[in-house]
Amino acid sequence: MQSALDPAGSEASAVATLFWVMVVGGGVIWLGVIGLMIYASRKSRSLMGEAGASKVIFFGGVAFPVVVLAGLLSYAVWLMPAMRPWFGGEGEGLRRIEVTGEQFWWRVRYLDASGKVIRESANEVRMPVGERVLFRLKASDVIHSFWIPSIGGKMDAIPGRINELQLMATKPGSYRGVCAEFCGTSHALMAFTVQAMPAAELDTWLAAAPAPAVSPTPGGPAPADPAPGLALFLRHGCAACHAIDGTEAEGRIGPDLTRFGQRPTIGAGTLPNTQENLVRFIRAPDQIKPNVRMPAYGMLPEDELAAIAEYLRGLE
Numbered sequence: 001m002q003s004a005l006d007p008a009g010s011e012a013s014a015v016a017t018l019f020w021v022m023v024v025g026g027g028v029i030w031l032g033v034i035g036l037m038i039y040a041s042r043k044s045r046s047l048m049g050e051a052g053a054s055k056v057i058f059f060g061g062v063a064f065p066v067v068v069l070a071g072l073l074s075y076a077v078w079l080m081p082a083m084r085p086w087f088g089g090e091g092e093g094l095r096r097i098e099v100t101g102e103q104f105w106w107r108v109r110y111l112d113a114s115g116k117v118i119r120e121s122a123n124e125v126r127m128p129v130g131e132r133v134l135f136r137l138k139a140s141d142v143i144h145s146f147w148i149p150s151i152g153g154k155m156d157a158i159p160g161r162i163n164e165l166q167l168m169a170t171k172p173g174s175y176r177g178v179c180a181e182f183c184g185t186s187h188a189l190m191a192f193t194v195q196a197m198p199a200a201e202l203d204t205w206l207a208a209a210p211a212p213a214v215s216p217t218p219g220g221p222a223p224a225d226p227a228p229g230l231a232l233f234l235r236h237g238c239a240a241c242h243a244i245d246g247t248e249a250e251g252r253i254g255p256d257l258t259r260f261g262q263r264p265t266i267g268a269g270t271l272p273n274t275q276e277n278l279v280r281f282i283r284a285p286d287q288i289k290p291n292v293r294m295p296a297y298g299m300l301p302e303d304e305l306a307a308i309a310e311y312l313r314g315l316e
């Protein structure tokens with residue numbers, strides 16, 4: 001899911017090619033040097049004339065490294081445009097996804113042509129296959145770095161500015177993205193999943209309204225499912241930080257939890273999204289993710305924690 005040597009994007013392919021060329025180049029030189037060493041150690045010790053020694057030093061110590069290093073460097077420079085093929089290129093008309101690094105998770109917003117947010121999500125990026133996507137990278141607190149090893153990236157997300165990165169996935173699948181810049185205690189627990197899918201499938205997902213979350217409206221018609229978890233979620237103040245489309249929860253501090261049930265992980269790639277893990281996370285998030293901003297809810301009774309977790313995992 002997360003190997004830069006198993007590329008599934010144009011940028012990662014160029015990086016993998018360069019890597020293998022350098023490995024082969026370095027490997028051949030290494031074998032040559034080892035061979036020479038063995039040869040030298042076994043050869044009978046006859047003295048070499050001064051002229052012969054100078055020749056060895058000139059060709060082996062000056063000419064050879066200069067030619068080889070210049071060759072490898074030229075190749076790397078020549079490959080550079082392919083590594084970040086659209087760097088500084090026009091991003092007009094491209095699908096735009098705004099990704100904001102937060103301590104310690106990713107806010108993901110899908111934008112329309114005018115820059116309006118169509119959909120907000122967290123720790124999960126869905127991108128089309130075979131189509132360039134313009135990522136607008138932001139940070140809200142400290143510097144993070146956006147990297148999907150299999151597809152490309154590793155570009156800083158810097159507070160106060162927007163960095164633009166164009167990536168193209170070439171193979172459908174599920175990949176892992178990470179934060180590649182130390183950003184605090186839980187920097188290593190700041191991953192996200194990337195789903196590369198056909199564009200039409202992505203459009204369907206973007207256009208589909210989330211399954212109606214049932215909010216018990218006083219005086220309204222009795223809902224089919226009273227969603228006790230939602231009532232508890234609202235009562236305990238979770239909505240101050242989290243938003244769930246179609247409910248009163250509109251908090252913007254923490255991750256948007258709309259369609260939480262579709263996410264494979266919780267805590268930004270920290271644990272698999274299971275009922276047990278989610279209860280653990282709500283009870284004591286800082287034991288799973290040190291320095292996380294979410295307060296612990298260990299004071300809630302077990303059945304309430306379970307109901308909230310069940311409700312969240314049911315959001316599709």
Ligand code: CUA
Nearest residue numbers: 144179183187
């Ligand atoms: Cu965010 Cu490291």
